[in-house]
Amino acid sequence: MGEKKLLGPEIVQAIADKANIIRAKLKAAQDRQKSFMNVRSKDLEFEVGDRVLLKLSPWKGVVRFGKRGKLSPRYIEPYEIIKRIGSVAYRINLPEELSGIHDVFYVSMLRKYISDPSHVLETPEIELRDNLSYNEQPVQILGREEKRLCNKTIPLVKVLWRNHLIEEAT
Structure with a gap:
């Protein structure tokens, strides 16, 4: 009996106040996330002739480039940029075996490749027999x-x- 009941415009006002509080908290959270992202993000731009690594999108259950799951490569080969199409789109020179993929890619799919001699692996010469086996010593x-x-x-x-x-x- 001692409870206070809200009637009419008082209910509407209480709901509007709660909605404003929720909006303010959502806005604060979005602004906080945006400020974190702006500090860490870099605007990438490439020039024609630059070499870039192509990012692979992970499709569940699809085996690409001989590896599956965690061991599948995230980026493949350095490819040359042929043409800039838009502010964030580039045309890339792809080999024949990748001709089924689009040849236009966006900045988010590319990473700059910096040439480094330590990336090249030297393989020792191995003497193979006619049946393509070799003797371990x-x-x-x-x-x-x-x-x-x-x-x-x-x-x-x-x-x-x-x-x-x-x-x-x-």
């Missing part, structure tokens, strides 16, 4: 260990092979 023993089981002891040896790095020793 041990170079050095890196470590010895004994694995003890219940009834026996197994000697383990870590070997560095001729055409492999130390990290690839078995």
